[in-house]
Amino acid sequence: MTSYLHEKGELDLDDVAWSRKYTPLAAYSASKLANAVFGAELARRERSSSSPITSVLAHPGYSNTPMQSKGNGITGIAMRVSGKLFAQSPERGALPQLFAATEPDLAGGTYIGPDGRGGRSGHPRLVRLSAAAQDPELGRRLWERSQQLTGIPWHTAEV
Template identity: 40%
Template sequence: MNDIPRQDGRVAVITGGSSGLGFETARALADHGAAVVLAVRDIGKGEQAASRIAAHVPGANVTVQNLDLSSLASVRAAATDLRSAHPRIDLLINNAGVMYTPHQKTADGFDLQFGVNHLGHFALTGLLLDHLLPVPGSRVVTVSSYGHRIRADIYFDDLQWDRTYDRVAAYGQAKLANLMFTYELQRRLAERGSTVAVAAHPGNASTELTQNLPALARVASAAVKPLLAQSAADGALPTLRAATDASVLGGQYYGPDRMRETRGHPQLVTSSAASYDLATQRRLWSVSEELTGVTFPV
């Protein structure tokens, strides 16, 4: 945290900023002078989080924006509010997510994990991007997961898991999509020369995401947590480095440096071979535009 440069004058929009990794990311950025927007589904929890940050950082500039990533109508409404309130955005941190949920659909009929983790953030980024493009040093940081390596592929023949449902594979698809989105977005941004797209993952961090693990997996997770899991504050470090380190380049991916990327200090890491497939990235982008109705100004 001490390595974060001053963020005075910068505006950071963080999805899922009321708890876990998002809250720790927001608190650190506010502590270093950024104006922070907590884009959250539950306004009450968002206001509580803002109060906690203000108590920790006297004079902090923290506001709350309603955003339900499982509804494209909510994403569009939030983008309209954010564009009105913030003519410039320096950081968009796509942090919110769900993991291993039972088979559920979003308001628009998408698989919940794919809809929230990928499509909601894809739409939000596209709707806000023209407020980042003119800003020197602006960044889109998307939080992926080591889970992008586990039974993961982009299942174009059943993206929404209508025929069968595997919660682990569905999570892997969504987190792989986060990386493919980042890499394709960076290629499109490269011609503009200012805004960059970067990805990060927290390793094995202790957050509320594990609440949907199957019963046996929850027991096993609780047993190994003291040995393997790191705090949410430590899990947020790769995101913070991706968002603030002056040496970061577009298209990079940051994660912990120890114990097979489960914990430690943030470092540059490599994602799975599948995540770098250009044809799949481009096909996913095209499908995501069709499903969300959002096109990008790049």
């Protein structure tokens, strides 16, 4: 699960907790880039192993969820108004994830999102990940950092 906002994200693997300079939108975008990079890296690792798993990525577009009702001040008000005026329903936003989870012929690394303007709303379709999300070197580094932080190593599955 990622977001079209992954395209605006930047990863600092030396400060994954955002202890130096936190801003909500930058942190959210970076977390969604990390999700996309991780999913793409998982797909690469699956292809080079005998794993029966398929890593497929999806994003809901701009959906009017409770996330839009959070926040304070002018940003919170803007999010609530924007969510009501421009976002699609949570049910519509769930369609890309449902498609990604149930379509049997999707290849690993496939990315599904809404087909509407800017990928913000609509029906599920294949969309392109950003160049950063597809970067194998960034994928390798994020994977190694994830293993380091969690203490869980990658093991290929035997079929």
